[in-house]
Amino acid sequence: MDTSVKTKATQTTVAGARLAADRLWPIRYKPLPDELLSSWLVRLAHGHGLKVQTFCNAIFGERLQIWNRDIDRIAPPWLLNELSLRTGTPYSVAADTTLRTYEGVLYRKFRSAGPLHWILVLQMYHRKRLGFGLQFCPRCLADDETPYFRKRWRVALLTVCSVHKTMLLDRCPNCAAAVAAHRIDFHRFDPVENTPVSFCHQCNFDMRTASAAEPIFYDGSSFALLLAAGDRIDGDAGGEWALDRFAVLHQLCRTMTARYKHVGLRNFVLGQIGVPDIALSQGHISFEMRPVAERHHLLLLTAWLMADLEPRLRAAWQRRAVRYSVLTKDFPERPDWYGRIVAKFENWRDRLQ
Numbered sequence: 001m002d003t004s005v006k007t008k009a010t011q012t013t014v015a016g017a018r019l020a021a022d023r024l025w026p027i028r029y030k031p032l033p034d035e036l037l038s039s040w041l042v043r044l045a046h047g048h049g050l051k052v053q054t055f056c057n058a059i060f061g062e063r064l065q066i067w068n069r070d071i072d073r074i075a076p077p078w079l080l081n082e083l084s085l086r087t088g089t090p091y092s093v094a095a096d097t098t099l100r101t102y103e104g105v106l107y108r109k110f111r112s113a114g115p116l117h118w119i120l121v122l123q124m125y126h127r128k129r130l131g132f133g134l135q136f137c138p139r140c141l142a143d144d145e146t147p148y149f150r151k152r153w154r155v156a157l158l159t160v161c162s163v164h165k166t167m168l169l170d171r172c173p174n175c176a177a178a179v180a181a182h183r184i185d186f187h188r189f190d191p192v193e194n195t196p197v198s199f200c201h202q203c204n205f206d207m208r209t210a211s212a213a214e215p216i217f218y219d220g221s222s223f224a225l226l227l228a229a230g231d232r233i234d235g236d237a238g239g240e241w242a243l244d245r246f247a248v249l250h251q252l253c254r255t256m257t258a259r260y261k262h263v264g265l266r267n268f269v270l271g272q273i274g275v276p277d278i279a280l281s282q283g284h285i286s287f288e289m290r291p292v293a294e295r296h297h298l299l300l301l302t303a304w305l306m307a308d309l310e311p312r313l314r315a316a317w318q319r320r321a322v323r324y325s326v327l328t329k330d331f332p333e334r335p336d337w338y339g340r341i342v343a344k345f346e347n348w349r350d351r352l353q
């Protein structure tokens with residue numbers, strides 16, 4: 001047997017013995033406020049002085065691979081149950097680390113595969129992440145006693161840190177790799193417990209030291225509207241923000257990049273606000289796959305519409321920048337109030353009145 005394989009096997013056996021000896025694990029960290037499941041798991045592994053893979057193999061066995069999928073989204077009950085039992089954490093607290101908790105807030109119904117409104121896409125390829133699906137605020141990480149990744153950093157409509165009011169980052173500023181804390185110890189040989197999750201798995205850059213940029217905004221009211229939407233996700237009251245408003249925001253964000261003949265909603269809004277466009281990723285990609293700068297730009301434009309929806313949408317329609325069919329496309333569960341607004345744009349002849 002090759003030495004590295006042998007060492008790995010020995011580590012797993014020793015770790016397994018240590019972890020199986022008691023019902024509770026020696027290290028029983030609880031999730032930190034708003035912590036993501038994956039971040040919690042990595043901290044638990046490192047807390048035991050083990051690499052993430054060794055830790056997971058010891059507990060779940062090598063046949064139950066969890067890192068080749070988006071575990072923060074699909075987290076199976078057996079995994080949550082195991083973490084709950086072994087760390088003495090109530091099951092509900094463990095379950096609260098998953099993206100399923102946004103059901104009824106950001107999207108209507110949870111599903112384990114396919115697009116989920118406002119949940120950033122990781123684009124998994126084996127254990128690699130090709131998408132930039134986990135954002136972070138360098139200042140939040142720097143302020144943490146123990147750096148960790150927040151659940152809200154997986155939400156596509158959050159582009160600004162609600163605490164520091166600076167832009168979130170969606171990749172390592174040094175090497176542009178996607179954030180993937182579970183890969184952090186792949187190539188490291190020093191004691192893993194000394195490696196906070198804030199280090200880039202690819203180049204070792206400490207993301208706590210990244211500079212935080214002030215957000216661009218085009219007008220005060222649309223920016224305020226976006227911040228209020230963010231507060232709703234953080235669990236604050238958030239004023240009027242609810243599932244139906246998030247659904248309309250999503251529909252209009254999508255319409256901003258729709259490429260239909262004679263539809264130019266984005267250009268219309270840019271003209272009204274008086275700002276230039278930015279380069280957008282081409283191809284058939286969803287909002288949840290776009291880089292943070294693109295999402296921020298599109299959200300600001302859409303929030304401008306939402307700030308005074310009916311007259312602004314009417315003006316766009318009168319200028320032939322949008323059509324009824326596009327505003328309602330793939331949106332069967334549209335809220336009544338939105339349905340009433342767009343119904344006025346159903347007959348193109350009304351435009352002349």
Ligand SMILES: [Zn+2]
Nearest residue numbers: 137140161164
């Ligand atoms: Zn922050």
Ligand SMILES: [Zn+2]
Nearest residue numbers: 172175200203
């Ligand atoms: Zn890097």
